[in-house]
Amino acid sequence: MEQHASDLSNEFKRSSPSGNDEGSQSQPKQSTLPNGLRKSSRKHRDYIKISVPEPKNRLPLEWWKTGIAFVYALFNLVLTTVMITVVHERVPAKETSPPLPDKFFDYVGRVEWAFSISEINGMILVGLWCCQWLFLRYKSIAARRFFFIMGTLYLYRCMTMYVTTLPVPGMHMKCAPKKDEHYIQLRMLRSERYSAKTAEEKKEISQVKQLHGDSQAKLQRILKLISGGGLSITGSHILCGDFLYSGHTVMLTLTYLFIKEYSPSRFWWYHLLCWLLSAVGVVCILLGHEHYTVDVVIAYYITTRLFWWYHTMANIQTLRSSPQNYLTRSWWNPVFWFFEKNVQTRVPCSFSWPISWPPSCFKSSCKNYSMVQNARRQ
């Protein structure tokens, strides 16, 4: 080898560079080694970079999309709060409009402390989901889905709440006084005179219409409701009228569905616990006579359908490109595309520490081998 070093090893003769331009050359020098074998003591400039095609990341994080989903959810929550305030003014008084007949209420009398249980369960479930979310590896994708689905459910809720106002489900409900006496007057006029109105009556009604409003007080109520999270326990749920459909049921069901979906299937005891919390919470809503049964049933139906619909579309790739996929006819399909177009596969159930810290002793796994990865190695 040594004999043929300068001749044969590199298959062609290289004329050694004259002078002192050692630093700029990138061609291999006349070394005693054939192509590819270089003495490790050489500097980096002798290394040749082989470009490897980048493996396409099938689950990009894209935190900015999660940000948009968060803003969407926040917007819908605020809209719901505003809507509750508006609807509150329109709820008929308990005296004029007694609670509607409800089958559950006929059989089961009211239990005073039941609604607190429901809210506590809701808070526990939300807390559990938050903790679980912190440990997920693909936080941004899961959070995006959660915000989008929750936002859409609250949007639907705004619509159903607004179009028709149900009376209070029970005489025990304490509704804050209406700020809008003029609107009450308007409603009374309308309900009394249901048929065609004379010109005089119409004039009266239009005069009354101009008077109603009292935006500042309403704004205060909105802020109070948002800050308390809409819960009775925090004392922020004093407004009535948001009965169809039940937001509490939505949260209880949705957090349970997300907890179950994004946790290992081995943790059956955990799933059972969360299911119990959710079911007991929903039953307690009814026990407390805080919502009609139809509110709870419709809320459950819409939540589960939306969740399953979204996740099936997200998980089964062939559905997305299929022309016979009727799921694309929903109005939120473009938004779905925007969020999920780069997610190529089902989000695997893997966990990692929320902050980078070597997890030498953490051995939780979905399967038999450890799925916990060091965050720094991502």
Added chain:
Amino acid sequence: MKKVVYWSSEEVSNWLAEEGMPEYTDSFQRLNGEDLLQLTEADFKKPPLSLVSSDNGQQLLNKIETLNIEHHIEAHKNGHANGHLIKGNDGDVGSKAKRNGMPNGFRNEMVQIHMPMPEKSHFPMEWGKTALAFIYALFCFVFTTVMISVVHERVPPKEETPPLPDKFFDIFDRVEWAFSICEINGMILVALWLIQWTLLKYKSIVGRRFFFIVGTLYLYRCITMYITTLPVPGVHFKCSPKLLGDWEAQMRRIIKMIAGGGLSITGSHTMCGDYLYSGHTVILTLTYLFIKEYSPRRFWWYHWICRFLSVVGIFCILLAHDHYTVDVVVAYYITTRLFWWYHTMANQQILKEATNTNFFSRVWWYSAFQYLEQNVSGIVPRNYQLPFPWRATPFSRNVKYTRLDT
């Protein structure tokens, strides 16, 4: 067959000719069976065989080896050839067990090659399943009627509970004749759908789907109607008096309602309380969806007409103050979602299996769905066929091809 070792040179040449290797006949003139068996590759390298053979004798050697095997099998005729001991007499089992001394795959006689049977139809008719779906729908209709009758007794009287505040009612006042328009539209749509259905080729499959979806929607409606009773939406309602406990009269009322189809026009809709959610909206929406789905895409004008009828009908329900707005909205939502859900599942093979990525399988009616649709593979094509046989008439001879299947 005699053993190879006992072959004479004549038999060797005969065999060579049979096997299609006449070039060796000359060289092997004096070779008998034993010599044949002792031929090796080395022999083919030296003349004279190297001059005759083109492939160093490979083919010949292979055939000699085959011969060897055949005779080995023949010699061990107790059935070890096929790897297992075959007991029993000749002729009681099929050709496999016959001891012809040949190894697997070697046969002397004719072999039957099975042709694959013509494929099962992708869209079997299965009228039985359609009948089941029809019975289910009928049951749901009757159940709904019974439920309306029950709920009627619980509706709070108009005087006690005024109509609930509704945004649409605030904006639009009541129009008297609007509900008749809605019902007429509904009847037109149902008639159109019926005519279209009779012209479909795959009537049974489509009929099955329609009955199942309609039945399920009415079943859901029973539930929502029953659990909470909304008050009447307007003081114009004429609710028939309550028949507390009078079962016979209630039964008569139920039959009257079924006979009239639950429509006000026929005078059978005199009971109140069935507000959440609106059955009229369900029928209007569902017939439109089915009409659109199972008619050719070219008929866009037809789709537009039906859509117009449907939308006007729904608007008229509200205009007549016959249902609350939330009834209509919820009915529309549930109808469209169920229709799309069912048809997506039916059209995608991958969704017909209950895997854990397939969340669609978690609905309660999934097993019923599988039963109805398991033999339907693929999307039901929009083929049309006259329900009665069309005899060739003079004017039909001019038609070069037709989109109707005969």
